[in-house]
Amino acid sequence: MEFITTSALTKKYGPTLAVDEISLRVEEGEMYGFLGLNGAGKTTLIRMLLGMIRPDGGEVRLFGQKVNRSFNAWNQVGYLVETPYAYPNLSVLENLKVYYHLRQLKDPGLIDRIIEKLKLNPYRYKKAAQLSLGNQQRLGLAKALMHEPKLLILDEPMNGLDPEGIVEVRQLLRELVSTGSTVFLSSHLLSEMAKVASRVAIIHQGRLVKEISTHDLAKQLIQKVLVDTRDNPRAVAYLAEAGTEASLNSEQEIEILDEKAIRNPEMITKLLAEKGLPPRQVYTFTEDLESYFLHTIKP
Numbered sequence: 001m002e003f004i005t006t007s008a009l010t011k012k013y014g015p016t017l018a019v020d021e022i023s024l025r026v027e028e029g030e031m032y033g034f035l036g037l038n039g040a041g042k043t044t045l046i047r048m049l050l051g052m053i054r055p056d057g058g059e060v061r062l063f064g065q066k067v068n069r070s071f072n073a074w075n076q077v078g079y080l081v082e083t084p085y086a087y088p089n090l091s092v093l094e095n096l097k098v099y100y101h102l103r104q105l106k107d108p109g110l111i112d113r114i115i116e117k118l119k120l121n122p123y124r125y126k127k128a129a130q131l132s133l134g135n136q137q138r139l140g141l142a143k144a145l146m147h148e149p150k151l152l153i154l155d156e157p158m159n160g161l162d163p164e165g166i167v168e169v170r171q172l173l174r175e176l177v178s179t180g181s182t183v184f185l186s187s188h189l190l191s192e193m194a195k196v197a198s199r200v201a202i203i204h205q206g207r208l209v210k211e212i213s214t215h216d217l218a219k220q221l222i223q224k225v226l227v228d229t230r231d232n233p234r235a236v237a238y239l240a241e242a243g244t245e246a247s248l249n250s251e252q253e254i255e256i257l258d259e260k261a262i263r264n265p266e267m268i269t270k271l272l273a274e275k276g277l278p279p280r281q282v283y284t285f286t287e288d289l290e291s292y293f294l295h296t297i298k299p
Ligand SMILES: Nc1ncnc2c1ncn2[C@@H]1O[C@H](COP(=O)(O)OP(=O)(O)OP(=O)(O)O)[C@@H](O)[C@H]1O
Pocket: 013, 016, 017, 018, 036, 037, 038, 039, 040, 041, 042, 043, 044, 045, 188
C-alpha cells in the first residue's frame, strides 16, 4: 500500500516556486529519504504532507486518503518539523504529558517508555529551553513517536545531534522500520541518507531531479582515501611500485581512488609503514551533496 502519494504538488511564495510539481510515492515499510540543499523546498513539501499549509496545485494522499480538513488518520502519523520543542518553560516530562493529553492517549506507560527509548531520563525534569539542541531534537522525536504511529515524517531529524546521537537516532529509525513503521525523512546530508534510507528523492530548487535506490546512489558517489606522510611524493612512488595508483592533490595530500584501498585503507597504512613512512593521517572521503550535484545534475 502507498503510505504517501503526492501528485504534481506545487507551492509558490510570490515568484518563488518552493515546490514545483513534485510527484512521489512512498510504500508501506520503506525508509524514504528526501534529500536537498538548504532552500530546496524540503520543509515546504513536508508541511504540505502534514496539512500545515495548503498546496497551490496538486494533492497529497496519506494511506490513500486525501489530506484535507476531513482527513481523519492523524493518529497514525508522527512528525517532527523544524523547531522541535513546543513549551520551552515546561520540563521534558511535562512537555510529554501535555502531548499525551493532546493526543488523548490511554496508556500511561507510553511516557516512561519513550523517555527510556530516547535516552531522556537524565533530563526528565529539565526545562525544554535549557536542553542542548541535540536533546531538544530527542524530545521532538519522543513526541513524534510516543503514540506509536505507522508513519513518521521527520524534517532533518539528525540536526544538532553529536556523532554519538546521530548513530543512536540512525539505529532507532532502522529499528522502527524493522518493526513495520514507515519513515519519510529529509536531510541535506547525502552520506547520512545513504546510510539509512532505502530510496532517495533528490530535489533541487523545488523540482524532483532524481529518485534512486541508495544502493545505486552509493555506487555513483565518488570515494577516495586521503593520506598524509612526512614525504608524500616518495610515498606516492612506493604505492605505485606496489601497484596502487596514487597522486598528490592541490593540498599536496596523497589521493587514492583504488577500490581495494577504499574498502581496506589499512593496507595503505601497512604498506607505507613497512617502507618507513607511517601515515600521520589516513581517512576515507565520500563526496557530499554539493559535489554530487556538480558531476551528475548540474549541466
Ligand atoms: N513562508 C515563506 N515565505 C516566503 N518564502 C518561503 C517561505 N517558506 C519557504 N520559502 C522559500 O521557499 C524555498 C524553499 O524553502 P524550504 O524551507 O522549503 O527549503 P528547505 O529545503 O527546507 O531548506 P532548509 O533546509 O534551509 O529549511 C526557499 O527559497 C525559501 O526561501
